[in-house]
Amino acid sequence: MQLVVARIGRAHGIKGEVTVEVRTDEPELRLGPGAVLATEPAATGPLTIETGRVHSGRLLLRFEGVHDRTAAEALRNTLLIAEVDPDELPEEEDEFYDHQLIDLDVVLADGTGIGRITEISHLPSQDLFIVERPDGSEVMIPFVEEIVTEIDLEEQRAVITPPPGLIDESEAVIASSRDGEADADAAAPGSESEAPGNADGAASEGADETPEGDAR
Numbered sequence: 001m002q003l004v005v006a007r008i009g010r011a012h013g014i015k016g017e018v019t020v021e022v023r024t025d026e027p028e029l030r031l032g033p034g035a036v037l038a039t040e041p042a043a044t045g046p047l048t049i050e051t052g053r054v055h056s057g058r059l060l061l062r063f064e065g066v067h068d069r070t071a072a073e074a075l076r077n078t079l080l081i082a083e084v085d086p087d088e089l090p091e092e093e094d095e096f097y098d099h100q101l102i103d104l105d106v107v108l109a110d111g112t113g114i115g116r117i118t119e120i121s122h123l124p125s126q127d128l129f130i131v132e133r134p135d136g137s138e139v140m141i142p143f144v145e146e147i148v149t150e151i152d153l154e155e156q157r158a159v160i161t162p163p164p165g166l167i168d169e170s171e172a173v174i175a176s177s178r179d180g181e182a183d184a185d186a187a188a189p190g191s192e193s194e195a196p197g198n199a200d201g202a203a204s205e206g207a208d209e210t211p212e213g214d215a216r
Contacts, residue, residue, distance in 0.1 A: 116131065
């Protein structure tokens, strides 16, 4: 099975190095010196990695036969593709390859269906599930522990506990409206504030939170 493991960025320096947008959790395995990678477009490759190093937090690669800035710049936006055994699993227990996650059913804890994972978006801060809903619309689910509580490959499903507004935008609107009403009441002269821990306050707080967590 072929998996995209990186995308080549701009040239770095004058000796053929390029910046790389890593799309694998195992760069030391997939993008080490000596690795031979297919490419998209195919005519650009295959490419053999000659050297690799990290500079200012970014991976820099040099390929065999590419030793000047002009040749390096010509590779810009090329996708690097590794051949991976479809039965191979990541070393870490809570990590998954993209092909394991694509097409999983996304459900709530009570079994309510949300949709199907059609794509994994790898961002610098976290990964996102792109989920297609039955009506054809899409929703983005951050792949973090607080939201994705279980990945069951045998049952082919991902269980989520989304905060208010992530799946149904109307929930966030309602929560925001209630919060505004509560603020107005509190500001009115002689009015009494509601008891702490009321349902409106909890809903509002949940809608305003931004999920945090490391991408897996």
